[in-house]
Amino acid sequence: MSKVVDLCVIGAGPAGLAAAARAAEGGLHVLLLDEQSAAGGQVWRNAGTALAGGLMPTTQAEKVYHGAGAALQRLAASGVDHRAGATLVDIAQPETGPETKSAPEAAPGPEAMVEITWRAPFGAEAPRVRQTAARAVIAATGAQERPVIFPGAELPGVMGVGAIQTAYKQSGLVPDGEGVVLAGHGPLLLLTLAQIRAAGGRVAAVLDLGPPGAMAAAARALPRALIGDPALMAQGVGLMLRRALSGVPVHRGVTGLRAHGTHRTGSIEAVSFTSAGRARRLPARLLGVHDGVIPNAQVSRLLSLRHVWDAGQGAFVPVRDADGAVAPGIWIVGDGAGIGGAGIAAVDGEQAALAVLARTGRARTRGAASGPQARRAAFRRGAFPARADGRACHR
Amino acid sequence: MTVDVAIIGGGLIGLATAFEARQHGLSVQVIEAANCGRHASSASAGGVRSLNRHMAEIPLARAALDLWRGLAERLGHDVGFVQSGQMRLAEDVAGMAAFEARIARLADAGWTHERLSSARHLRVRLPDSAPHCRGALVVDDDGFADPLATLHAYRCACLAAGVTLSEGCAVHGVVRAGAGALAIDTARGEIRARHVVNCAGAWGGDLVADERIAMRTAALQMIVTAPVAPFVTPVIGVHGRKLSLKQTDTGAVVIGGAFEGHLRHARDAVAARGDLDPGRIGASLANAVAVFPHLAQARILRAWSGLEGIMPDGLPVLGPSGRVPGLIHAFGFSAHGFALAPLVGRMVADHLHSGAGVGAMAPFSVARFGTDAPARQKEMSDA
Amino acid sequence: MGVHATDDALICRCENVRVADVLAALGTGIDGPNRVKAMTRCGMGPCQGRICANPLTRLIAAETGWSPDTVGALRIRPPLKPVLLMDYLAPEIVPELSA
């Protein structure tokens, strides 16, 4: 058994799955660490159960999980050592040349190891922290909802709209009963609204935090932004959203959002805000908030990499080269390098895997470098809209 | 325009010297390559310790304690000083014997601030300490302070007192510039000063071309846990183990002990940093759990490292340069400079003002590194 | 930084740091996220900035008028997630990739 793995991939969402499978198919020895309890990341969460009809009608599952089934089968067939529930603790960049004050720092050789410190899955026997040396690392740690800061945001009963999505994908949970309010903007809010109503739930109000016109733009952007295959989804979802919005009071241009309640009870009591110049207060038990998604930058910050602010996304993104490399032996791919959605993430992962294969002299002609590159450019040109959901205006 | 005093290095030593020099009415400029307190000052566990000090440093450490007691008032900002006492545990008979020998040696030199504490007292004062501990060496009026609060206090006090603070300004060297003046070559051009104080920490040995002083840069690792129930007030060390452990008022446990990480970009004061060595972190934690077994269940929230200049004999370089008149050295505190900073600031400032005080700095003079001086036996105490 | 981030809103929910506390720190000449963290403890909790880092940079940028690139972001330290001390005592080397 080798003392070193050729490649360690962090994160088993669309980008990580593509990177790990492509590298293993190219003959590399791949360790895939993912802190979630099953492969698929957030967009393809619990894909296996859903596609087997265990969560939602399979027709709906095929739309929501477009591409997930193939990616999971590819992973299973690729021989990647996948550790679900394994948490990344630290990444130490390869040892540079002998570090003395007089000798300038020598660049690490091709065989320089990246040291991964990780914690074995829940339930493994202590001490759970493990160390693995890897010739290369591809970090694909995805995105998170941008935290919305307002008084009362920390009260039980306030959660991200993405979290409501996660509760639905993980366990088929849907907000229940009176006082369900959604506040924010962007495609995810509308998709969640539609799912709640499709499951017989009621939404008391939608508070549009985006600038004027954001709600309509979000409706147009939804098919591509969230669900993999734009062509398949284009018409159906637009119709579903118009029906979902009917009969739900929408308060536009909301400012001064505040949630009211105590920490003791498991839900809030009310939300207050200003809309069209008027102060409002609505009884509420569950408030879902959403202000877009941002890269999970913990790994790129841990590595002290250079970042630049992407004004469109309202977040920092790590500076990468064409293949997504950020340091000797280290690549960052997928939403963790900048929000692009599931489609681009898979291409990004594939691209980095090919760069790792090329570096270790094992680049196979099948799926040569130009393939994903060409697909990636095509995808960028046409498929993904400019950021459509607008931003809450800055103070 | 020539400033009275230019201070190279914006860590605690530099800021303390700047503040005290201003109190003497001198015009002062601090020149810092990165930002104030970037390295050693923010990697300290905050121990204000005279316990187990190198004999030459005891007078400084005891005098520093008096200054710490009044420091918050003097600076107008809280520094988080708590007179918690410091304890150094012994896990076996050999440890207790070493403590007894230490106390005898101190008594011969007229010092009585360290005392022995029996296993029974230890059980009462530290009920969570491991049963095998045999006793402790204790200094009751030692304590700890909050390094970040102290740094902020000095920085604000310096600005309020009219110190010029130039951050992000790297220094390339110091040379003589005519009668009674020195020229400092910086990234933003030349600065002239009547006096220059070298508080450049790990980079202090490279400042003067013809007075290079060999020192090692170490990336000392610190670990902090999530809050746990209060179990200790004094700062804890252990005979024969690299450990410094303290519990803050928020309940968090700060664990240090001079375990070194991997040095990166050592020569560049801005980019230099220490990457952590998981194996050595494990060793540091094992020392903590050996003495406080219940800490095994604590959660580690963060680990970081700061760069320290370590001198071959473990003592700082403090006092006038042997080659460049008007240049004063104050660096190389080898991981135990936090407690001494307020006093070193006063000593150097008083010397700048009146020329006096060279005698008190003699044991730490740069002269000891003359080509013929025998390499001192390394008697380094714990951080 | 979003028109809802009033002074009493929590920007760091791990350490209970309010927007007002950050503004007070900025008032004393502290100008970067890492120095605001050292002064207010914003970002020192278990999530280590996952919730407060983005809003903190945007709040400092909005208050100082600087660009987010100039303001910078919180440094992130290992461990990326809180780890039990006993789990970290002797990191086991794992090259053997058993099932």
Add this chain to the structure above:
Amino acid sequence: MSLFRRTSPPAEAITIEVDGRAVNACAGDTVATAMLAAGFGSIGANVKSGRPSAPYCLIGVCFGCQCTIDGASDAQACLVLARDGMVVETPQPLTRDGGLA
């Protein structure tokens, strides 16, 4: 009254223990979604104030669901799959309604 209800066909039923009480859940739930479905409005507690905290992100980012599971106090309920017989202890169980009654 729970903020959520289940809409998917019944999966294999399991039972976990939360602060000493038996809680019905389904295979495939995480401990967090199992507790949300069973009406727990909060799981974790703020380390400084002790006030109850609830899942905000459900993907392991916000630490609102940090609790002790099978003796491990570093668990995030949203990242741990619920298993039959699991023992969950929430921090500060008495500070929330429906806590250790």
